[in-house]
Amino acid sequence: MSDLKKKFSAIIADIEKNIKNKEDLDYVKSQVYNISMLFLDELDKLAEINLGRLNVLIEREKELSKKIANMEKMVNNIEKEVFIPQDCDFEIVCPYCNTEFVEDLKSGTEPEIKCPECGNVIELDWHEEDEECCGHHCGGDCDHEECGNCGTCDDCDDCKEETDGNEENQEDEDM
Numbered sequence: 001m002s003d004l005k006k007k008f009s010a011i012i013a014d015i016e017k018n019i020k021n022k023e024d025l026d027y028v029k030s031q032v033y034n035i036s037m038l039f040l041d042e043l044d045k046l047a048e049i050n051l052g053r054l055n056v057l058i059e060r061e062k063e064l065s066k067k068i069a070n071m072e073k074m075v076n077n078i079e080k081e082v083f084i085p086q087d088c089d090f091e092i093v094c095p096y097c098n099t100e101f102v103e104d105l106k107s108g109t110e111p112e113i114k115c116p117e118c119g120n121v122i123e124l125d126w127h128e129e130d131e132e133c134c135g136h137h138c139g140g141d142c143d144h145e146e147c148g149n150c151g152t153c154d155d156c157d158d159c160k161e162e163t164d165g166n167e168e169n170q171e172d173e174d175m
Contacts, residue, residue, distance in 0.1 A: 089104055090102065092113065094122060096122075097120070099117035101117070111124060
């Protein structure tokens with residue numbers, strides 16, 4: 001602000017030096033002050049407008065912070081309900097040596113674990129969707145491309161249902 005004051009004083013001094021008539025000098029000084037005051041008033045109005053906008057932004061930020069905090073609580077509750085808590089002990093039976101052991105799994109999503117007895121790697125099934133499943137509720141245990149849902153294999157639920165249905169129909173026809 002002191003730089004502005006110095007420049008303003010220099011302009012007034014230049015006007016005083018170049019205008020010799022006292023009445024003209026007073027008139028010009030008064031008009032320069034009036035113009036300066038108009039600019040300062042406009043600057044004050046702009047500052048007030050910007051301060052109002054800033055206050056609106058601050059209020060919105062507070063509202064958003066509250067909403068974010070509520071959403072974080074909801075997500076944390078969902079995590080508690082959906083995910084296995086950390087440091088869970090799981091009882092595992094090795095399919096290779098039938099050793100039963102308890103393992104502390106940190107995340108509950110480890111893909112495999114090593115048997116402490118035989119050293120074999122055991123794949124853990126976290127009941128995720130089986131990508132190889134043919135869609136016949138067989139858990140991916142049958143090869144529907146080969147059986148073609150023929151109704152004769154016992155590897156999948158659909159074929160079992162058809163086989164059971166065919167047996168009932170055969171019994172009805174035999175009677």
